[in-house]
Amino acid sequence: MATQKQNNENEFFSWIVHQIRTPLTSMRWFLEMLLEKDAVKFTQEQESLLRKVYRLNAVVRSLVNKFLIVNRIQAGQLALNKTQIDVKKIAELALKESDGFIEEHSHRVKMDESSPLPPCFGDADMVREVLVNLITNAVQYSDANSEIAISFRPEKEFLKVSVSNNGIGIPEDVKGEIFKKFYRTPEAQKHNPGGSGIGLYIAHSVMELMGGKLWLENDETKKTTFSFTLPLQP
Amino acid sequence: MNTVKKILIVDDDADIREALKLKFQKNGLEIAEAASGDEALGKVLTDDYAVMLLDLKIPGKDGLALLQEIKGDEKLKKIKVIIFTNFSSQLNIKQALELGAEKALLKANISIDEIVKTVIALISRP
Helix, strand or coil: CCCHHHHHHHHHHHHHHHHHHHHHHHHHHHHHHHHCCCCCCCCHHHHHHHHHHHHHHHHHHHHHHHHHHHHHHHCCCCCCCEEEECHHHHHHHHHHHCHHHHHHCCCEEEECCCCCCCCEEEEHHHHHHHHHHHHHHHHHCECCCCEEEEEEEEECCEEEEEEEEEECCCCHHHCCCCCCCCCCCHHHHHHCCCCCCCHHHHHHHHHHHCCCEEEEEECCCCEEEEEEEEECCC | CCCCCCEEEECCCHHHHHHHHHHHHHCCCCEEEECCHHHHHHHHHHCCCCEEEECCCCCCCCHHHHHHHHHCCCCCCCCEEEEEECCCCHHHHHHHHHCCCCEEEEHHHCCHHHHHHHHHHHHHCC
16 A cells, blocks of 8 residues: 555656656657658758657657656556557557667568467557567667567467567576666667666566566577567456 | 537647647648636537547646536537546546547657547547
8 A cells, every 4th residue: 555655756756757748749749740751841961860859759758658667666556458459550559669760770670470360468558668668679789780570479378479689689697687677788788878777677567467478588699589478368 | 420620629738739730730620729628618618629639637627527527518528539648647547538538648659640640530430
């Protein structure tokens, strides 16, 4: 049971998030209108700079979302809206949201288009958040022009979703650490000094709260696969 | 198809209203704005609207109270209401959907194109 003090702190935190999100939202929409095809004639350099601003706006929006989710997980107040979901559609939305990142790093994304999948259950917003995190991680921690693969496979009473890259890899001895809050491998810190170290903590916690799980599958090469499962029944 | 196509944007943030106004007008949609719950109520009582984009945290009569009033009124309840918030309190969203809102969208997570698509789909729906 949350104390009055905790409730006041959570309320204050939600207020801060709201105050930051509002200008970020209008900034995003004005940028989208500027960057619409044929809306305004920019030089290549101007357009490239505007796209960077748009990507940075997305980075801050994502950080604010993450802080809010961490705050709620810690307070035991992360409310999940579990419904029947189409995970492939959610993956398409997550890819669209990660477009800027993928394009900037010149990656290719191969999404499994095989047979129709059974519906599964989860919170659509949280599954999208987890997928955006796994996709942007896969992009950030691999070389430009490489391939990111997203695959789906029904397994007994679960649907398994995997995101793979060929990147910097995760050493065997830190596999147990990577889902801890703020933990970042030394290689990840070198590769991307600005990372927050909370994305995988959130993804792991949220999947457990949804009745599934998330784990890392490493092989001997630099291929890294993060997989999660979602239940096929409510 | 609904013959009324006017959209009412209810939000206390002027930049949010301006961005939406520009985008909707570019797509040939007629819009009106209100910065508070009381102003919005005045507008729906004097003009017809097909869709209302309603922020929950607005001055005066708040979003949930306004929604309750609209859905409890025989003449006004046909207005399709989209809850449009940046607070993301699951409790408020659940209440809003129970009161008759069509959808609840988190402003920060949706592109302006998706908003237009969602509104056009709602206007086209009988």
